[in-house]
Amino acid sequence: MNLNIRIRQQDFVLHPLGAAYWPEQEILLVADVHLGKVSHFRKYGSAVPVQAIVQNFIRMDQILKDFDPEHILFLGDLFHSSLNMEWDIFSDWVEKINNQVHLIAGNHDIISPLQYEALGIDIFSQLQIGEFMLTHHPEDHGDLFNICGHVHPGYKMRGGGRQLLKLPCFFRSGNQMILPAFGEFTGNYFMKPEEGDRIFAITGKEVIPVI
Known part of the structure; x- marks a missing residue:
């Protein structure tokens, strides 16, 4: 179940899979997908299930179905490292969708901008829209509200009987909201x-306001 919040007289719909939709701008905000990370780790011997590669795209397709945004804006670290087999999967995915794709470059985004330009993807270092500054790293932009990623925020929910549940989260503080990492x-x-x-x-199924 989604959760609607208001920031600076704008609506933001928080999705339980970790993206946020900005209806006034028809923008889907997604942070830290880290495509290619599974292939990168498997290359060096880590026993990561190959099925994890396709999960990011399955989840993204679900969110696109739920919102049908005009724009998809990735808030950095879209791809984890250098080119590998997952770039071809990503390229095919971009070709089949009907959304405009944009990227705010993060510290992991080392692939040549020419590769993204060939797919029609615009790249920015940061992007201001009205009273909002969209970045990869959390930054202070004075009176502007900063929406960002990079941190991969999570929260430990404690219950009775020493119960502990570790969950990704959206983290809002002052003039800033940090999105959870979308990557599987x-x-x-x-x-x-x-x-x-x-x-x-x-949780993947609902968004829980904790505090």
């Missing part, structure tokens, strides 16, 4: 919220 094979950095911060944990 990434990991989390567990946040320690302070007074006034908001945590929206995701």
Whole structure:
């Protein structure tokens, strides 16, 4: 189940798979997919299931079906490292969708911009839309509200009987919201919220406002 929130008089729909839809701009925001990471680790002997490669695309197709956005904006670290077999899968996927794709380059995005340009993908270092500054790394942009990725935020939900549930989350603090990592094979950095911060944990099926 999605969760609707308001920021600066704009609507944002948080999806339980970890993306956010901005209906006023018809933009789907996705952070830290890290395509190619599975192939990269398998190349060096890690026993990562090959099925994990296609999961990112299955999940992305589900979100596109749910929102049908005009634009898909990746907030950095779209591809984990250098070119490998997953680039061909990504290229085929871009060719078949009917959405405009854009990338804010992250620290892992080392593939030549010419490769993205050949697919019709625009690349930015940052992008301002109205009162919002979209970046990869969390940054302070004064009065602008920063939407970003990079951190892979997560939260530890504790229950009775020593129960502990570790979940990815959307993390909002002050003039900033950090999106969870979308990639199937990434990991989390567990946040320690302070007074006034908001945590929206995701389970894959629902978005849970924790605090």
